[in-house]
Amino acid sequence: MMSDDDGARTGVHDATATSDGAMPDDDALVCADDPAAFGPPEDSYQRLWTPHRMVYIGGQDKPSDATEQQCPFCRIPRGDDEQGLVVARGRRCYVVLNLYPYNSGHLMVLPYRHVSDYTDLDEAETAELAAMTQTAMRVSRAVHAPAGFNLGINQGEVAGAGIAAHLHQHVVPRWTGDANFLPIVARTKSLPELLADTRRKLADAWPASP
Structure with missing residues (x-):
């Protein structure tokens, strides 16, 4: 007692x-x-309060317009890799962690060039985007051992792109049971690893450029 x-x-x-x-x-x-x-009238529900999510819902870090000057994906490569959560850099594309991840290790592969549509990529950018996506999967498997992946590009705001003006391909590791009641009912994700730690592990495991 x-x-x-x-x-x-x-x-x-x-x-x-x-x-x-x-x-x-x-x-x-x-x-x-x-x-x-305290709180709402008592009822049969238990509630998981996540007020930190309000900054995302409120549009934090979303550019005020579609110009290159306002684009965070254009700004990130000009800064420090750790601060910007950059995992790897290529000649025409780079890989960065999603600041608002669906799962731990949620990566994005995107061109340095400020283009919005997949058909706007030139041949070299298209090839490097694909190659870096493959490498992202291999490195993710080595570091986090996911059971599968979701890969995709949300092309345009109507398709769910948060920043539609700068093309980005998602590489989302998936594990059996990761879509439990938390995201489905509580609209909340449980992320067991800090972004800085995830970035360090993936960056250390990324193969050196030839």
Whole structure:
């Protein structure tokens, strides 16, 4: 049994003000005596609150227009690879982690050139995009051992492209059971690995350029 002193040490307080009228410390765990006094009316559902997702829903990092000057995919290669989550660079294309991944290891392969349509790629860009996609799959298998992949290009906003002005191909590792109740019911993904750690592992395993 936990004593009152144990509760104080673990930061458990009730949801009442202190004697001087101040509320408990922000980092303390606040427990409401009456569940109905906190959150929505009590019902049979359990809720997983994910307020950090609001920055994505609100359009964080989405360009204000379709120009090259506003495009994050044009800006990323000009910066540091670790900061930009760049995994590998080719002559005409590069590979970057998705900042809002569906699964851990969610990669994107895209040309440096600011083009929006797959038919806009020249022959050399098309060949390198395909070759880097194959390498991305091989490296992902070596690092994370997925059971399969989703590969694809969302061509245009109507098809689901978040940044339609700059072509990008998704390489999404898949594991058996990764589409459980969390994404289906709670609209939430559980990602077991930090992006910085994923980038380092994939970049270290990427084969050196010939």
